[in-house]
Amino acid sequence: MQDTVIEQQTTERGGRFVRAPVPTVEGEGRFKELVYYASRDSSARFAETVKNSIYKGVQDQGISFSDLLQVYVWLQSDIPNNDSQLQALFSGAQAAPAQAALARAARLATRAGVQSLPAYLIMVDGQVSSIVDATSVPGGSLITVREEVLSRVNKLYKR
Numbered sequence: 001m002q003d004t005v006i007e008q009q010t011t012e013r014g015g016r017f018v019r020a021p022v023p024t025v026e027g028e029g030r031f032k033e034l035v036y037y038a039s040r041d042s043s044a045r046f047a048e049t050v051k052n053s054i055y056k057g058v059q060d061q062g063i064s065f066s067d068l069l070q071v072y073v074w075l076q077s078d079i080p081n082n083d084s085q086l087q088a089l090f091s092g093a094q095a096a097p098a099q100a101a102l103a104r105a106a107r108l109a110t111r112a113g114v115q116s117l118p119a120y121l122i123m124v125d126g127q128v129s130s131i132v133d134a135t136s137v138p139g140g141s142l143i144t145v146r147e148e149v150l151s152r153v154n155k156l157y158k159r
Helices: 002-012 031-039 044-060 068-078 083-093 096-112 142-158
Strands: 120-124 127-132
Touching: 002 142, 031 044, 031 068, 031 083, 031 096, 044 068, 068 083, 083 096, 096 120, 096 127, 120 142, 127 142
Parallel strands: none
Antiparallel strands: 120 127
């Protein structure tokens, strides 16, 4: 919901909202992130289904997804009847483009100085204009983070 509101208001103003997940725990596998990046090469609808399923597995079920097989088994059970798409998805998750997309996201977050997640990088002409995360807003709640992101996006489009 948090990202949906930000994405909607950003795109309504002519901007672009890009999700760029990175592993959150040192040493944690990067398998769910690779699957997400590979899903973006499918239809937008399937990518959204995969994203929502992975979020559900992590947030609602507490699954850590320590390897690709766990992600595959979860998706197979949560979004059944997609075997042909899942086969292609998992081939893509092991291919260079998904690996490169994850590496770019991690590099961008590191170079921008992201301190906590979720973090929102507001970019102008390919450069980070500002970062909004729980450490950069008073109170640090998801609501205050969302409101700050929306405020900064609105200021950019008023110029």
